[in-house]
Amino acid sequence: MTEPHWIIHLPTTLTSVDEAAALSMALRRSLGHVLAIDFGETTLSEEDRQSVRTRVWCDAPLSRSRRCLLPVAHSGRCR
Incomplete structure (x- = not known):
C-alpha cells in the first residue's frame, strides 16, 4: 500500500x-527547486466554491518522464 500524498x-x-x-507562477519560479512540490498539479478555486477548480499548468506528459511547463491554455507545442 502506498502512502497518501498531502495537499x-x-x-x-x-x-x-x-x-x-x-501568484502561482511566481511561487513556481521561486520554489521550483523544492522537489516535494508538484507545481504541475496546481489548481485555483474561489473561496466558497472549492470543488470547482481551474488548472494553472498544461502538465501534459512529454518524453523521459517530463511534463509540459507552460500555462494550461498555451498555444503551440508543449515544452
Missing part, C-alpha cells in the same frame, strides 16, 4: 483568477 491549501487575499494564477 496544502494556501488561501490568499487576491480577488481575481488572473492574480491568483500570477
